[in-house]
Amino acid sequence: MNVTNTTVETFERERRRMLIRQRTQAVVGLAIFSALLLVSFQRSQFFGSDIGGDPLGRMADFLQRMNPGLQPELLLEDRQTRGSLHSWFYALPIWLRAAWQTVEMAILATALGSVLALGASFLTAQNLMPFAPVRFVVRRILEAIRTLPDLIMALILVAAFGVGPLAGVLTLTISTLGGLGKLFAEINEEIDPRQLEALQASGAGPLKKIRYGVMPQVLPNYASYALIRLEGNLAGAAALGIVGAGGIGLELQRAITYTEFDTYLAILMIIIAMIFLIDLFSEHVRHRLIGLEKA
Amino acid sequence: MTRPAYDQALAIAPDALRAPWTRRARDAVLLLLALAALVGMAVDLQLAPGALMTGFGKLGRFLGEMFPPSSGGQSERILRALAETFAMAFAGTAIAAVVALPLGVIGAKTVVSNAALHFAFRRFLDIFRGVPALVWALILVSAFGLGPFAGVIALALADIPNLAKLFSESLENADAKPLEGVRSAGASPLAVMRFGLAPQFAPVATSQTLFFLEGNFRNAGVLGIVGAGGIGFELDERIRIFAFDEVAFIILLYMIAVACLDTLSRWFRNRLA
Numbered sequence: 001m002n003v004t005n006t007t008v009e010t011f012e013r014e015r016r017r018m019l020i021r022q023r024t025q026a027v028v029g030l031a032i033f034s035a036l037l038l039v040s041f042q043r044s045q046f047f048g049s050d051i052g053g054d055p056l057g058r059m060a061d062f063l064q065r066m067n068p069g070l071q072p073e074l075l076l077e078d079r080q081t082r083g084s085l086h087s088w089f090y091a092l093p094i095w096l097r098a099a100w101q102t103v104e105m106a107i108l109a110t111a112l113g114s115v116l117a118l119g120a121s122f123l124t125a126q127n128l129m130p131f132a133p134v135r136f137v138v139r140r141i142l143e144a145i146r147t148l149p150d151l152i153m154a155l156i157l158v159a160a161f162g163v164g165p166l167a168g169v170l171t172l173t174i175s176t177l178g179g180l181g182k183l184f185a186e187i188n189e190e191i192d193p194r195q196l197e198a199l200q201a202s203g204a205g206p207l208k209k210i211r212y213g214v215m216p217q218v219l220p221n222y223a224s225y226a227l228i229r230l231e232g233n234l235a236g237a238a239a240l241g242i243v244g245a246g247g248i249g250l251e252l253q254r255a256i257t258y259t260e261f262d263t264y265l266a267i268l269m270i271i272i273a274m275i276f277l278i279d280l281f282s283e284h285v286r287h288r289l290i291g292l293e294k295a
Numbered sequence: 296m297t298r299p300a301y302d303q304a305l306a307i308a309p310d311a312l313r314a315p316w317t318r319r320a321r322d323a324v325l326l327l328l329a330l331a332a333l334v335g336m337a338v339d340l341q342l343a344p345g346a347l348m349t350g351f352g353k354l355g356r357f358l359g360e361m362f363p364p365s366s367g368g369q370s371e372r373i374l375r376a377l378a379e380t381f382a383m384a385f386a387g388t389a390i391a392a393v394v395a396l397p398l399g400v401i402g403a404k405t406v407v408s409n410a411a412l413h414f415a416f417r418r419f420l421d422i423f424r425g426v427p428a429l430v431w432a433l434i435l436v437s438a439f440g441l442g443p444f445a446g447v448i449a450l451a452l453a454d455i456p457n458l459a460k461l462f463s464e465s466l467e468n469a470d471a472k473p474l475e476g477v478r479s480a481g482a483s484p485l486a487v488m489r490f491g492l493a494p495q496f497a498p499v500a501t502s503q504t505l506f507f508l509e510g511n512f513r514n515a516g517v518l519g520i521v522g523a524g525g526i527g528f529e530l531d532e533r534i535r536i537f538a539f540d541e542v543a544f545i546i547l548l549y550m551i552a553v554a555c556l557d558t559l560s561r562w563f564r565n566r567l568a
């Protein structure tokens with residue numbers, strides 16, 4: 001009787017202590033979170049900015065200026081008529097050319113970056129690179145690339161290589177190397193070791209082992225990752241133009257400089273369409289690759 | 296050197312050892328075409344080898360000037376900018392999560408069962424998913440003026456469609472059994488949400504939001520380039536005047552901060568999982 005009583009008491013005491021601890025944790029956590037949130041909003045001038053209040057009013061005003069003022073009966077008129085499609089998309093050929101440049105930048109950078117990543121992935125995979133120091137160094141380099149935001153790299157490369165697509169292609173190539181190098185190495189480490197051993201047993205050198213033992217197993221996965229990266233690189237290339245690395249971003253920057261907000265909207269629509277099309281294409285090819293793999 | 300085993304194998308199954316020449320030719324032609332297309336693009340972009348060489352020369356000099364990194368006596372200002380960058384990322388992520396939650400609920404197939412509506416809503420989100428934060432920031436700075444506020448809204452706008460998509464996917468993946476259990480006990484729809492759905496959804500959603508916080512801290516670092524405050528502004532300014540020792544200092548500090556936040560966030564996410 002006495003024993004059960006103390007057992008129950010101990011249980012109740014323990015339970016109460018646990019509940020109190022949990023609640024304190026929750027309250028402290030919530031307090032820290034709220035304080036952080038409040039300070040964040042304060043520091044980011046959410047409640048009042050230096051240039052006067054009324055953000056909602058400014059937003060409305062700005063949305064109004066983005067409206068190209070299309071008029072249904074004037075849609076097909078020429079460029080001089082305000083309210084026609086032509087006056088809204090007045091430099092369409094130039095923008096399409098810039099958009100195509102952005103696509104070219106993304107494709108070139110993805111191709112170059114993938115090839116470099118291929119090389120790096122063999123240097124970092126545990127089952128293909130026997131020397132630990134090489135693996136360690138290459139891995140750290142790839143990590144450093146991944147930590148550095150693309151645009152900061154682009155700023156430095158624009159300073160070195162001048163304004164233009166070259167800096168953009170180099171930036172995206174390096175960042176693709178960092179991202180894909182890691183993913184490729186992970187694929188390499190997951191391959192079936194028996195095929196490698198069979199080649200080793202028949203006296204194949206390291207290059208032959210990679211060509212006949214690794215490549216056939218990993219190529220579909222590589223291609224799939226590279227295509228996903230292409231989607232990301234296209235959005236990245238559009239943004240890089242803003243800092244001077246060529247392509248459609250440059251046109252965006254120009255539209256803002258001349259405060260042509262309706263033009264900005266037009267170019268933004270082109271960018272969205274471009275990203276959408278590449279996504280569709282890449283998804284289609286990736287599904288086919290996966291299908292081939294299954295067949 | 297004779298290879299009897301090889302000859303024997305070749306005699307039995309020629310296709311296994313040597314692809315037919317038509318296929319080899321096709322592969323070679325495809326490879327050449329792809330290479331030609333890439334070279335064509337490089338020419339079209341006017342990527343000149345000469346510019347590459349002089350650029351690398353300059354880059355080498357910049358990298359040389361980066362050592363030793365120096366704060367330029369402005370470490371307090373730089374730390375403040377770093378704090379501002381984090382504040383932007385935190386506020387932007389918080390807004391994005393709050394807005395994305397109802398959108399995610401609407402986008403979940405299990406909540407809105409009308410297929411056409413579901414499809415239309417998902418496509419609508421997809422349209423905006425690709426727009427990078429910097430593109431939003433560029434225009435918001437001209438709407439709201441220079442300062443971190445535009446950056447916060449830009450980060451939120453870039454995240455909302457992505458987070459909403461992830462939220463609705465995790466809502467769809469929630470196990471229906473706990474919900475039925477709570478419902479069979481006679482609970483109101485709100486109680487079913489609270490005790491059946493929330494315990495499954497909250498940890499996943501929090502983990503996803505933390506992941507976006509990490510990404511936003513990286514993105515927030517560059518928004519300053521277009522005038523949206525934070526560390527990017529300080530960086531841009533110093534790159535323009537070629538003060539690369541200070542650039543190196545800021546980048547190092549920033550990379551350390553990114554690594555710290557990533558570690559902290561990973562610890563949180565592991566605890567949630």
